[in-house]
Amino acid sequence: MTSVVVLSMWLFLGTSPPAAVVPIPVPDVATVAAATADVASVPGAKPPIGYRDASGSVDSLVQDYLRVTVRRGSLKPQRGYWAAEVTLHNGDAQPHPVRLSFRPSYGDVTHSVVRTVELAPRQRLVTWLMAPVAWHSGALTVEVPGLPSITEHLFPDNDRYEPVLVVGNSESFEAATGLSKTPEQEDPLFSVRFIDAQEAPRELAAYAGFEMVVLTEAATKVPADVWAVLESYALSGGRLVVANPPRDLRERLQLLQSVPLQDAPYAFGGVWTCDNSAATCRHKIQSELSTVTDDNRGKTRPQGLRSRWASKVSFGDDEAPLLGTARAPVGPFLLLMTAFALLVGPGAWWLTKRRGPVAVLIAVPAVSLVTCVVLIAWSVLVDGFAVHTARYSLTYLDGARARAVTVGLSGWYANLSPEPLRLPSSSVLIAPHDTEDLMADLDWTGGLTVGDGFLPPRTYREWGELAVVPSRARLVLVETGGEPKVQNALGIVVEEGIVRWKGQVRRLPRLADGEEGALGPPEPDPSPSQGNAADTLLESSLGAPAQYRLKAALPLFRRDLKEQEFVVRTSGPGPLPTSAASAEVEASVHLIRGEVRP
Secondary structure: OOOHHHHHHHHHHOOOOOOOOOOOOOOOHHHHHHHHHHHHHOOOOOOOOOEEEOOOEEEEEEEOOEEEEEEEOOEOOOOOEEEEEEEEEEOOOOOEEEEEEEEEOOOOOOOOEEEEEEEOOOOEEEEEEEEEOOOOOEEEEEEOOOOOOEEEEEOOEOOOOOEEEEEOOHHHHHHHHOOOEOOOOOOOOEEEEEEOOOOOOOOOHHHHOOOEEEEOOOHHHOOHHHHHHHHHHHHOOOEEEEOOOOOOHHHHOOOOOOOOOOOEEEOOEEEEEOOOOHHHHHHHHHHHHHOOOOOOOOOOOOOOOOOOOOOHHHOOOOOOOOOHHHOOOHHHHHHHHHHHHHHHOHHHHHHHHHHOHHHHHHHHHHHHHHHHHHHHHHHHHHHOOOEEEEEEEEEEEEHHHOEEEEEEEEEEEEOOOOOOEEEOOOEEEEOOHHHOOOOOOEEOOOOEEEOOOOOOOOOOEEEEEEEEEEOOOEEEEEEEOOEEEEEEEOOOOEEEEEEEEOOEEEEEOOEOOOOEEEOOOEOOOOOOOOOOHHHHHHHHHOOHHHHHHOHHHOHHHHOOOOOOEEEEEEOOOOOOHHHHOOOEEEEEEEEEEEEOEO
């Protein structure tokens, strides 16, 4: 909903709202690929055959006992966050707290990202600071009590070619793919950032923006927590390539059915191995990257308002705001402004003729004051001071390993900004692509704390969410006297659902948390023109706006059910990471897929 308080001030002062900012279009990867193909077709032109190394360079700064090494010019992804690599070396015999902060050095962006670490005596520590990709440059500041601060200006590499993150070095990558580094004067197939497996970031946000991550390091040299975050990346929608698969790969990536594999769905993402074939690995990487466009980039795609004064007519059906209160009551406001104009225009002229100019000097400010009071009263009485939200999510339950993988989004509106929100490090908060420069204050100490800017006052905002978190939620199915019964242990009310039991699809009744109920009779087989039962449930549950924003994540929930698999629909705050925020849920749909447990 628009800012009625600001509108009242505009009416009182006689000013007009600022013009909407028109975003500058940026060509997507498909456009660049097409342009590259055109260049390759020109006689004498060389087609792209290699990769560009965009890992950046290092610069060291020393302040007394503290040495700070910063990697500059590193490649950043197209969406999400880019990770600044900072190496700290404590030459003192005492521990010291170190505070790192990054603030954009352009425009009027007032937000920053920070992280605080404890540096042990004589310790060398590699830490990472994730910043929104829209922050193209900024100042990194390192502060230690008792020492002057150290400041370094960073400019991440924003290449027009698709960025790829490689966990390993260039030698192992070239051996696995057969690709070589492209000379400066030639166009590459894609750009690559190399990071060391031992020092790789442990936060999902550092990987989620890349459409592809390639692991070329030997499996025994990859720490267990790095394997865990790489698996979380694949689970939440990423493309993970394991160039040198170990024999125990199925123990490390436990959803895999077999090894080696050319292409295997992995929850919302995918995993495949190179199987000691450089040509196969190279072809697979090229073919996967060629399919990436701005339309299918990312599993969740929150939308930003084109203008604060946008109404329903400013959006297509798919891009309409998720939250009803995000739309201004154009009709009532138009009537109020028309009445105001008539009173201070012809009404003032009439009053001058009847009562004189002194009466006009009293009446016009009084009318303005009454109009402002009406608008403020509307805002307080209709919207109140609560946080309003609409929430939609898709959750895959991996019951065997007690975890839940969630891809979702939420729309927010409030008259006052909420309190800071704390999220786990295994979750990612994604801003709309056209408002990433606004973002919020982010503190990556011990997870993620989102502060000022998450929800500005009287401003509609959407956020995409990814999460891989531990969960004991499950659906239990048992047979009593030959009759199958299901018990709801999901921790939330089941509105409706389906399950495949003994080859037949059956419907679940509405179940409160902890309630037990009998399954419905077997459903008839769908006709060839109809979708399967899971696809039908999805279409009837999610509206067009939610489907548009979650389009890339829907294939998992459109697949036909396997034996003992279920899909249920729930409502309420749902399993999203931001569900801890106190808010009034105005609309919500949450679909959960998994296997029933005995």
